[in-house]
Amino acid sequence: MMDYEHPICNKLTSLISISGYWFLIYHVIKKVEIGKFNYRLIIIYMLLIIINFYGWYLIFDSIYYLLDDDFQKLIIFAYGTTIITACVVAANYNYKYGLGRSIYFAFFVFAFAISDFCAVLAYYFKFDMLYNLDRPIYLFALCFIVLYVSTKPDTNKNYWIEE
Numbered sequence: 665m666m667d668y669e670h671p672i673c674n675k676l677t678s679l680i681s682i683s684g685y686w687f688l689i690y691h692v693i694k695k696v697e698i699g700k701f702n703y704r705l706i707i708i709y710m711l712l713i714i715i716n717f718y719g720w721y722l723i724f725d726s727i728y729y730l731l732d733d734d735f736q737k738l739i740i741f742a743y744g745t746t747i748i749t750a751c752v753v754a755a756n757y758n759y760k761y762g763l764g765r766s767i768y769f770a771f772f773v774f775a776f777a778i779s780d781f782c783a784v785l786a787y788y789f790k791f792d793m794l795y796n797l798d799r800p801i802y803l804f805a806l807c808f809i810v811l812y813v814s815t816k817p818d819t820n821k822n823y824w825i826e827e
Contacts, residue, residue, distance in 0.1 A: 668787065671732045678739045681780065685750045688773060692757045705759070713752060720744040727788040747777045768812035775805030 668674050724741055731737045754773035758766045779802040786794035 671736065674732075675736055675739055678736075678743050682739070682743055682746050685746045685776075689746075689750050689753050692753050692769065696753075696757050696760050709752065709755075713748065716748045716751070717745075720748060723784065727784075730788055743780075747780060751777050765812060765815045765817060768808045768815060772805045772808035772812060775801050775808060779805060 668677060724744060727740070728737065731740060750773050754770040758770040760766070779798050782794045782798040782801065785791050786798060
C-alpha cells in the first residue's frame, strides 16, 4: 500500500489485489467437485454470506464519500465482493477435503482477507492502530501460503464430513 494516497496507485493496488484473489479462486474452483448438496450447509453458507455482504455494505457506505471517483468506487466494491467470494471458495474447499493442504489454503485466504480488512479500516477510518495488526496477520498468511505450496496435494476426500 505504498503511495496509496495517489489515486492511480490506489486503483492499481486494488486491481492487482483483486486479480490475486481471482487467481486464488480459479486455482481452487477447478479442484472442487460438485457433489450432493447438504441443505443445512447451504443455509449456513448463505447466512454467513448475507452477513458478510451486509457488513461490507456498511463499510462501503461509510467510505463512499471519501473515494475519488466512480471508477474507484466500483473497484473498492469489487474488491470487497471478491474477498468475500474467495473466503467462501476457501471454506468450501476446506469443507470438501478437510486435509492439511486445504486447511492451509483456508487459513491463508482468511488471513489475507482479515489483513485487507484491517488495512481498509486503518486507512479510511483513521484507526492507525490497526496497521499494527495488519502486518502480523499478513505475515501469518504468508506462512500459510508457504505451507500450502510446500505440502503434497490432497488426494483423498474427507468422507467423514460428507456422510
